[in-house]
Amino acid sequence: MSAQTIVVKIGTSSLTRTNGQIAIATIASLVETLTQLRSQGHRVVLVSSGAVGVGCARLNLTERPRKMALKQAVAAVGQGRLMRIYDDMFSSLQQAIAQVLLTRRELMERTSYVNASNTFRELLDLGVIPIVNENDTVAVEELRFGDNDTLSALVASLVEADWLFLLTDVDRLYSADPRTDTNATPISLVSQTEFQQLQVEAGSSGSQWGTGGMATKLAAARIATSTGVRTVITQGQQPQNMLEILEGKPLGTQFEPQPKTENARKRWIAYGLIPMGKLYLDRGAVKAISSRGKSLLPAGIIKVEGDFAAADAVQLCDLDGKEVARGLVNYSRTEIDLIKGQHSANISSILGYNGADTVVHRNNLAVEE
CATH class of the missing domain: 3.40.1160.10 (Acetylglutamate kinase-like)
Structure with a gap:
């Protein structure tokens, strides 16, 4: 051997x-x-x-x-x-x-x-x-x-x-x-x-x-x-x-x-980090990140749980609560609550500053196999 x-x-x-x-x-x-x-x-x-x-x-x-x-x-x-x-x-x-x-x-x-x-x-x-x-x-x-x-x-x-x-x-x-x-x-x-x-x-x-x-x-x-x-x-x-x-x-x-x-x-994102919250996604967002290698956009987020800051790890779940991925968020819990369900073009007007178009970029996503 x-x-x-x-x-x-x-x-x-x-x-x-x-x-x-x-x-x-x-x-x-x-x-x-x-x-x-x-x-x-x-x-x-x-x-x-x-x-x-x-x-x-x-x-x-x-x-x-x-x-x-x-x-x-x-x-x-x-x-x-x-x-x-x-x-x-x-x-x-x-x-x-x-x-x-x-x-x-x-x-x-x-x-x-x-x-x-x-x-x-x-x-x-x-x-x-x-x-x-x-x-x-x-x-x-x-x-x-x-x-x-x-x-x-x-x-x-x-x-x-x-x-x-x-x-x-x-x-x-x-x-x-x-x-x-x-x-x-x-x-x-x-x-x-x-x-x-x-x-x-x-x-x-x-x-x-x-x-x-x-x-x-x-x-x-x-x-x-x-x-x-x-x-x-x-x-x-x-x-x-x-x-x-x-x-x-x-x-x-x-x-x-x-x-x-x-x-x-x-591997580090998937197993090294302790998730500080959960984002519940609609079917389109689940398919986009699981099958098509896309980033998570605010439009696909239905519900937010937990108390986390930008750059913390969160679980990304389907509507049944099953984890489909884990990732590092670009926004805090409070900010995501404000922009969830919205188009990325509206982020700056809602938050009052120019931020990232994505809530979790695909490079910071670890998808469940």
């Missing part, structure tokens, strides 16, 4: 035991597998949960904190301990690593997004394995990724990965939770068309220490595959399975990717 860029996400449920103690054997196997992938010429990024869980164990806490300030403090304790374990194990195999802590803000600002992309590129060119986690110590609630499944999908898009492995506490995706439903059937491959109709019973987090669950993994797979990244859900306690999957063995559940796009800016 030619050299691939591979992002691996491992969850807290795989890194810790039920009592919150670190699963050293699993981490050792993961470290050995990732080092082997590097020796084969692959570029590897690890997105690792576990800081809060490790911090809880270190501080003898019996459950995951709910208060944000306490959780951030516990994460600060756990992150250092977790990185020391990784550093000791990778160093024994002469593999260099780097710590990369991200918040959503780094991916929301275009300059920071580009800087993060360049940093990852340099680290991977140097043969380093970046170990990524959300910067829990400083992240504020409204700018959180929410879970590391989402973070790993956004990182996979950022580094233009070929593969995203989501390592969890089950061996693959099932039609229902196999731990509680004996009729649950395994799912080996999900095509892009099948993904749209995929119906599974996706529960909440798999352990008291984690924030993810199968629902977040499906959401991550949707993000990653839409940017051309093949995504796999597989057993976290057997990370060596990744080597066999890359050789073509049908382990885990694979999600087929859409064709890769070269437009990094559109």
Whole structure:
């Protein structure tokens, strides 16, 4: 196999035991597998949960904190301990690593997004394995990724990965939770068309220490595959399975990717930004931006929701509320309320100044596939 860029996400449920103690054997196997992938010429990024869980164990806490300030403090304790374990194990195999802590803000600002992309590129060119986690110590609630499944999908898009492995506490995706439903059937491959109709019973987090669950993994797979990244859900306690999957063995559940796009800016608009509002469009506007590659004009806007400023990201929805695109607006919520349903020629007389003819220019539009 030619050299691939591979992002691996491992969850807290795989890194810790039920009592919150670190699963050293699993981490050792993961470290050995990732080092082997590097020796084969692959570029590897690890997105690792576990800081809060490790911090809880270190501080003898019996459950995951709910208060944000306490959780951030516990994460600060756990992150250092977790990185020391990784550093000791990778160093024994002469593999260099780097710590990369991200918040959503780094991916929301275009300059920071580009800087993060360049940093990852340099680290991977140097043969380093970046170990990524959300910067829990400083992240504020409204700018959180929410879970590391989402973070790993956004990182996979950022580094233009070929593969995203989501390592969890089950061996693959099932039609229902196999731990509680004996009729649950395994799912080996999900095509892009099948993904749209995929119906599974996706529960909440798999352990008291984690924030993810199968629902977040499906959401991550949707993000990653839409940017051309093949995504796999597989057993976290057997990370060596990744080597066999890359050789073509049908382990885990694979999600087929859409064709890769070269437009990094559109990926950033679609997945790096948090939408601050919604614009509801008539059928003509939906068709114009979805099928004909046109910009959004004020005449096609029926309704506006949210509180946003010019240059913020918004969702563009049809009249049923289904998102058809995402884009950066040229006007604020108040201004769009005034010009919605109007011809572009009337914008200057309504607003009292000469502005853009478009509400969202096509270069700032990312259309749902």
